[in-house]
Amino acid sequence: MPELPEVETARRQLHEELVGQLIVKADALDLKMLVGGNTDEFSSRLEGRRIVGTDRHGKHLFLLLDHGTLRIHLGMNGSLHLFRCGEETRHQRLVLDLDHVRVIFDNPRRFGRFQVVENVMTFVSQKGLGPDALSIGEEEFLHRVGGRRKAIKAVLLDQKVVAGIGNLYADEVLFQERLAPVALASRIPKDRLIGTWSRMREVLGTAINAGTDFERFPDDYLLRQRDRGGPCPRCGHELRSAKVGGRTTIYCPFCLSI
DNA sequence: GAGTATGTTATATG
DNA sequence: GCATATAACATACT
Numbered sequence: 001m002p003e004l005p006e007v008e009t010a011r012r013q014l015h016e017e018l019v020g021q022l023i024v025k026a027d028a029l030d031l032k033m034l035v036g037g038n039t040d041e042f043s044s045r046l047e048g049r050r051i052v053g054t055d056r057h058g059k060h061l062f063l064l065l066d067h068g069t070l071r072i073h074l075g076m077n078g079s080l081h082l083f084r085c086g087e088e089t090r091h092q093r094l095v096l097d098l099d100h101v102r103v104i105f106d107n108p109r110r111f112g113r114f115q116v117v118e119n120v121m122t123f124v125s126q127k128g129l130g131p132d133a134l135s136i137g138e139e140e141f142l143h144r145v146g147g148r149r150k151a152i153k154a155v156l157l158d159q160k161v162v163a164g165i166g167n168l169y170a171d172e173v174l175f176q177e178r179l180a181p182v183a184l185a186s187r188i189p190k191d192r193l194i195g196t197w198s199r200m201r202e203v204l205g206t207a208i209n210a211g212t213d214f215e216r217f218p219d220d221y222l223l224r225q226r227d228r229g230g231p232c233p234r235c236g237h238e239l240r241s242a243k244v245g246g247r248t249t250i251y252c253p254f255c256l257s258i
Numbered sequence: 259g260a261g262t263a264t265g266t267t268a269t270a271t272g
Numbered sequence: 273g274c275a276t277a278t279a280a281c282a283t284a285c286t
Binding site for chain 1: 262263264265266
């Protein structure tokens with residue numbers, strides 16, 4: 001479930017529950033997912049540390065410690081769970097036992113990653129991530145997105161351009177802006193790019209406010225229909241599916257205005 | 259068995 | 273350097 005809104009929702013929950021607590025035990029159960037791969041070193045870097053805050057950049061979640069920072073990426077289907085009584089989950093890959101709660105990073109497909117990093121800024125710049133989708137300003141968005149000779153959807157998905165948009169929300173943003181996912185970014189008029197920037201903020205904000213529960217999204221949102229192959233929520237025509245930038249893309253050809 | 263999947267990265271090709 | 277396409281990663285589900 002993890003694109004920017006899901007990660008932000010998880011971050012808010014963790015922030016409420018975890019800040020101030022001490023990490024008593026840290027268990028990396030999957031070597032492939034632990035960047036660096038040294039379980040003992042990982043544990044010793046975490047155990048005895050206190051969680052002093054949380055942060056997020058794009059789809060990356062950070063637990064800020066009194067020394068160091070734990071980075072978590074949920075991959076394709078990762079999720080975080082809080083328990084009080086030492087429960088376990090089917091695909092647990094990382095277990096943190098704190099003073100009063102157990103945090104489990106569950107990830108069936110094991111595309112997720114976690115590691116201890118120095119701090120958020122250093123990680124983001126080393127990784128070459130673009131600005132966070134909710135922080136990027138209009139000017140910088142125009143500058144980074146416009147001019148790319150690539151499908152607008154592929155540009156939005158590129159974490160080095162803007163961080164946080166995934167396949168589902170890319171479709172939603174473009175649907176709301178009535179822009180063809182295959183439109184070359186470099187050929188999109190400036191006002192439509194500004195519209196895209198604005199829709200991006202709107203869609204992500206709406207998703208976060210709805211707790212990322214698609215059922216609670218506005219009626220004209222594509223995400224409510226996406227899985228069911230139903231009609232366009234705006235015009236009723238059949239939605240169409242295509243591959244753009246290698247990803248399944250759902251759009252309504254009748255609603256486009258370009 | 260085939261096809262698909264909310265992500266990222268490496269590799270090959272033009 | 274830029275852009276595109278593809279496979280790979282690992283697992284679950286239809």
